[in-house]
Amino acid sequence: xxxxxxxxxxxxxxxxxxYKNHAKIISPANKRKFKILIVGSGLAGxxxxxxxxxxxxxxxxxxxxxxxxxxHSIAAQGGIxxxxxxxxxxxxxxxxxxxxxxxxxxxxxESNVHRLAEVSNAIIDQCVAQGVPFARExxxxxxxxxxxxxxxxxxxxxxxxxxxxxxxxxxxALSAQIGTGKVKMFPRTExxxxxxxxxxxxxxxxxxxxxxxxxxxxxxxxxLCTGGYGNVFYLSTxxxxxxxxxxxxxxxxxxxxxxxxxxxxxxxxxxVSGDYQSKLTLMxxxxxxxxxxxxxxxxxxxxxxxxxxxxxxxxxxLERKYPSFGNLAPRDIxxxxxxxxxxxxxxxxxxxLGVYLDFADAIKRLGRDVVEERYSNLFEMYHxxxxxxxxxxxxxxxxxxxxxxxxxxxxxxxxxxxxxxxxLGEANFSDHGANRLGASALMQGLADGYFVIPYTxxxxxTSQFGKKRPETTDPAFQEVEKEVRERTAALLAVKGTRxxxxxxxxxxxxLWDKCGMARDKAGLEEAIARLPKLREEFWKDVRVLGVGExxxxxxxxxxxxxxxxxxxxxxxxxxxxxxxxxxxxxxxxHQTPDGEALRDDENFSHVAAWQYQGPNAVPTRNEEPLVYExxxxxxxxxx
Amino acid sequence: MxxxxxxxxxxxPETAGRFEExxxxxxxDEASFLExxxxxxxxxxxxxxxxxxxxxxxxEGICGTCSLTIDGVPHGPGRGTTCQLYMRSFREGExxxxxxxxxxxxxxxxxxxxxxxxxxxxxxxxxFISERSGxxxxxxxxxxxxxxADLAMDAASCIGCGACAAACPNSSAMLFVGAxxxxxxxxxxxxxxxxxxxxxMVRSMDEAGFxxxxxxxxxxxxxxxxxxxxxxxxxxxxxxxxxxxxTVGATL
Ligand SMILES: Cc1cc2nc3c(=O)[nH]c(=O)nc-3n(C[C@H](O)[C@H](O)[C@H](O)COP(=O)(O)OP(=O)(O)OC[C@H]3O[C@@H](n4cnc5c(N)ncnc54)[C@H](O)[C@@H]3O)c2cc1C
Ligand code: SF4
Ligand code: FES
Numbered sequence: 001x002x003x004x005x006x007x008x009x010x011x012x013x014x015x016x017x018x019y020k021n022h023a024k025i026i027s028p029a030n031k032r033k034f035k036i037l038i039v040g041s042g043l044a045g046x047x048x049x050x051x052x053x054x055x056x057x058x059x060x061x062x063x064x065x066x067x068x069x070x071x072h073s074i075a076a077q078g079g080i081x082x083x084x085x086x087x088x089x090x091x092x093x094x095x096x097x098x099x100x101x102x103x104x105x106x107x108x109x110e111s112n113v114h115r116l117a118e119v120s121n122a123i124i125d126q127c128v129a130q131g132v133p134f135a136r137e138x139x140x141x142x143x144x145x146x147x148x149x150x151x152x153x154x155x156x157x158x159x160x161x162x163x164x165x166x167x168x169x170x171x172x173a174l175s176a177q178i179g180t181g182k183v184k185m186f187p188r189t190e191x192x193x194x195x196x197x198x199x200x201x202x203x204x205x206x207x208x209x210x211x212x213x214x215x216x217x218x219x220x221x222x223x224l225c226t227g228g229y230g231n232v233f234y235l236s237t238x239x240x241x242x243x244x245x246x247x248x249x250x251x252x253x254x255x256x257x258x259x260x261x262x263x264x265x266x267x268x269x270x271x272v273s274g275d276y277q278s279k280l281t282l283m284x285x286x287x288x289x290x291x292x293x294x295x296x297x298x299x300x301x302x303x304x305x306x307x308x309x310x311x312x313x314x315x316x317x318l319e320r321k322y323p324s325f326g327n328l329a330p331r332d333i334x335x336x337x338x339x340x341x342x343x344x345x346x347x348x349x350x351x352x353l354g355v356y357l358d359f360a361d362a363i364k365r366l367g368r369d370v371v372e373e374r375y376s377n378l379f380e381m382y383h384x385x386x387x388x389x390x391x392x393x394x395x396x397x398x399x400x401x402x403x404x405x406x407x408x409x410x411x412x413x414x415x416x417x418x419x420x421x422x423x424l425g426e427a428n429f430s431d432h433g434a435n436r437l438g439a440s441a442l443m444q445g446l447a448d449g450y451f452v453i454p455y456t457x458x459x460x461x462t463s464q465f466g467k468k469r470p471e472t473t474d475p476a477f478q479e480v481e482k483e484v485r486e487r488t489a490a491l492l493a494v495k496g497t498r499x500x501x502x503x504x505x506x507x508x509x510x511l512w513d514k515c516g517m518a519r520d521k522a523g524l525e526e527a528i529a530r531l532p533k534l535r536e537e538f539w540k541d542v543r544v545l546g547v548g549e550x551x552x553x554x555x556x557x558x559x560x561x562x563x564x565x566x567x568x569x570x571x572x573x574x575x576x577x578x579x580x581x582x583x584x585x586x587x588x589x590h591q592t593p594d595g596e597a598l599r600d601d602e603n604f605s606h607v608a609a610w611q612y613q614g615p616n617a618v619p620t621r622n623e624e625p626l627v628y629e630x631x632x633x634x635x636x637x638x639x
Numbered sequence: 640m641x642x643x644x645x646x647x648x649x650x651x652p653e654t655a656g657r658f659e660e661x662x663x664x665x666x667x668d669e670a671s672f673l674e675x676x677x678x679x680x681x682x683x684x685x686x687x688x689x690x691x692x693x694x695x696x697x698x699e700g701i702c703g704t705c706s707l708t709i710d711g712v713p714h715g716p717g718r719g720t721t722c723q724l725y726m727r728s729f730r731e732g733e734x735x736x737x738x739x740x741x742x743x744x745x746x747x748x749x750x751x752x753x754x755x756x757x758x759x760x761x762x763x764x765x766x767f768i769s770e771r772s773g774x775x776x777x778x779x780x781x782x783x784x785x786x787x788a789d790l791a792m793d794a795a796s797c798i799g800c801g802a803c804a805a806a807c808p809n810s811s812a813m814l815f816v817g818a819x820x821x822x823x824x825x826x827x828x829x830x831x832x833x834x835x836x837x838x839x840m841v842r843s844m845d846e847a848g849f850x851x852x853x854x855x856x857x858x859x860x861x862x863x864x865x866x867x868x869x870x871x872x873x874x875x876x877x878x879x880x881x882x883x884x885x886t887v888g889a890t891l
């Protein structure tokens with residue numbers, strides 16, 4: 001089956017304008033009658049809830065944190081892109097579009113990416129109007145910096161806390177709507193399943209994480225804005241609570257999961273130091289604007305202090321291999337290069353899994369105060385975690401799981417193949433192809449919520465005029481609620497010997513090993529064979545103490561890990577079926593002689609949209625062909 | 640490293656709490672405080688004791704979720720959040736007392752987890768700039784002097800953790816409110832609602848049961864975002880101006 005992306009007709013540059021001009025409009029009196037359930041309060045969910053609430057819809061919004069202000073968007077450091085061309089360096093919406101398609105290694109949908117680039121400018125206007133304190137120049141105008149994979153300065157930022165400031169803007173807009181009563185907010189509430197009525201998404205089943213109550217909410221449409229699934233690897237730069245549960249449950253109810261194997265490994269994170277570790281910390285990519293990445297040329301030098309290694313014995317490998325992009329080479333390429341260096345035995349630090357990111361030249365060139373002004377919070381964070389001073393000694397960095405390009409399949413309207421189920425932000429698959437460029441996830445989250453869904457939701461809702469919203473007492477709801485209760489009870493009933501975390505760690509290690517930065521057929525097959533056993537062991541031996549009717553984090557984690565254990569297999573299946581390398585999906589059996597990703601456009605220029613077929617059945621792999629009207633497929637080169 | 644933990648345990652909002660003592664053994668000195676608790680919890684699970692519940696999420700000092708009072712100090716020794724505290728700052732063999740953030744408007748939910756919903760309510764009362772999506776002028780239409788933008792950013796850095804209120808003998812939330820009122824009030828976009836905002840946020844804060852500021856500065860000392868107490872002074876000024884205008888019936 002080929003999913004239909006519902007891409008509007010007409011030339012690429014006019015599609016969105018044309019769409020908006022002809023979009024179905026719902027009158028204010030009718031908007032009030034529609035109830036929309038929005039799961040997630042990050043940039044995507046928060047901006048959607050604020051905007052749709054303001055437009056007059058009746059909104060219920062859910063998040064698992066204790067406040068919508070704490071969604072993981074808060075942690076984004078580096079910045080947000082827009083094609084403002086304020087620096088007059090030749091930027092344009094077209095260029096942003098092109099860079100994003102190329103950065104995604106020609107595996108994203110042209111029409112969606114073009115729309116993203118088109119609305120990017122309005123996002124900055126919107127944020128400034130909300131009081132987001134972006135960095136400014138002395139003249140009072142907005143400042144910009146360049147970011148990985150781009151040769152223009154189009155990134156807006158607020159110190160090293162861009163995500164925090166954008167999310168607080170969104171949170172405040174959302175709070176205003178909560179204050180007026182248009183949005184009802186449910187914090188500490190976890191969505192555990194999706195309810196379909198006559199094939200349409202009409203509700204969700206949630207668990208109140210304080211009282212343990214399991215209950216249903218009914219609506220006219222459901223928006224999943226639940227973020228990425230990077231935590232399937234256990235160690236990642238994501239927050240501890242980030243999960244795949246909402247999207248995975250939707251998948252099991254029939255929504256297609258697209259490109260699950262496209263995961264992004266970020267090149268600049270603080271290296272792992274031991275197995276007590278619970279998460280990895282990102283050092284913003286913006287550091288690569290001024291920091292130079294290097295490793296010793298000779299293995300013998302690795303144990304030496306970096307200052308004792310003379311210039312001529314250092315290998316500034318990104319500058320050497322990619323002279324035109326140098327330290328700003330895209331993430332997938334930089335990460336892989338670091339791995340190669342360490343595989344050759346030239347890694348530094350106690351584990352040998354690290355390379356240097358050196359600011360000595362920048363401090364010489366700009367002065368320490370400028371470097372401090374740009375990055376002080378990151379240097380502090382680094383110091384805090386490692387006890388080292390990066391003004392005096394280069395940082396040690398290593399790649400870590402960071403972002404997931406894959407997600408639920410959506411069409412141009414951001415609607416999945418399940419009518420009424422819309423998916424926004426990192427939770428969908430739509431804009432970043434096989435590799436996301438820096439500073440473009442924040443852009444996508446806000447584009448989806450502020451500027452796309454307010455127009456496209458009407459397309460579905462107008463088809464629902466005159467249909468009565470189901471009640472949570474309907475059998476469809478009762479059925480799903482019952483399943484959720486049984487599952488929760490089953491987790492508590494195992495009473496085994498191993499903690500949830502120990503299973504999560506084991507899963508993470510297996511996936512990092514077999515489905516991480518480099519993948520091959522044999523390894524993926526091995527993982528696919530081992531995962532069912534790990535699942536079985538989990539359901540036989542996991543130990544979840546306490547009861548369901550109380551705050552119980554082990555129980556929450558157990559539900560998430562149970563889903564990760566299933567999802568991990570789909571990820572491996574996707575990586576196995578995609579018999580090519582592209583972007584972050586690097587199959588060592590498909591590389592050019594100099595070690596770059598080797599795409600197979602003839603056979604794989606498509607989106608893989610996986611369809612659930614039942615508990616023990618192999619899922620179906622559907623294909624949505626990617627048709628390029630504007631961009632010519634080329635070998636991605638950053639040399 | 641090895642420590643003895645004295646941890647506050649409380650089954651639910653309505654039940655009485657108590658301290659329990661747990662050993663923390665073989666903790667790497669590069670572990671964070673929360674990782675130390677993870678290890679202790681693994682131990683407890685092994686022994687069939689329910690793990691200690693505590694709030695956390697980003698574990699990188701930005702989301703404001705983590706909220707432990709360590710040896711009587713919200714977020715413990717040092718300047719950052721609980722999650723950014725590392726075990727190397729403790730002495731071998733030390734007894735560490737761990738409690739939730741304590742402030743009347745933050746009821747305990749379980750063990751070390753509290754409900755800080757009152758902060759959300761305060762923001763909902765006026766901690767925003769009213770602006771409709773899609774109606775904004777060009778972002779560079781109104782230049783903002785860098786010094787003002789920087790100061791607004793200082794104020795905007797508040798992570799909403801609640802340590803200020805937990806540290807304050809009066810459970811005052813003035814640092815939190817002062818930071819938001821200053822952030823938005825400093826910017827040209829936030830000026831039109833400046834007076835209304837100050838009044839409603841302060842009133843909402845009072846209603847939630849937060850106390851007054853009597854200049855202890857305990858808040859400033861524990862704030863992981865280094866929000867200076869000078870923002871409390873600007874809040875007081877703004878509130879006084881707004882209240883005076885309100886009394887004489889000036890439109891706010
Ligand atoms: C450390 C870090 C730095 C980054 N830096 C940048 C950057 O500089 N620039 C950039 O463009 N991008 C960056 N990114 C990526 C970007 O931050 C994210 O992709 C983006 O913020 C995701 O937004 P979102 O709204 O889709 O999801 P999130 O912000 O993750 O929000 C998810 C929401 O869903 C809720 N939720 C999840 N599951 C459930 C459930 N089962 N039930 C109920 N609620 C649920 C959560 O509570 C939350 O409210 C960074 C990411 C990380 C991790
Ligand atoms: S002012 Fe400081 S202590 Fe208070 S909530 Fe904000 S960040 Fe936390
Ligand atoms: S867990 Fe996010 S600030 Fe500590």
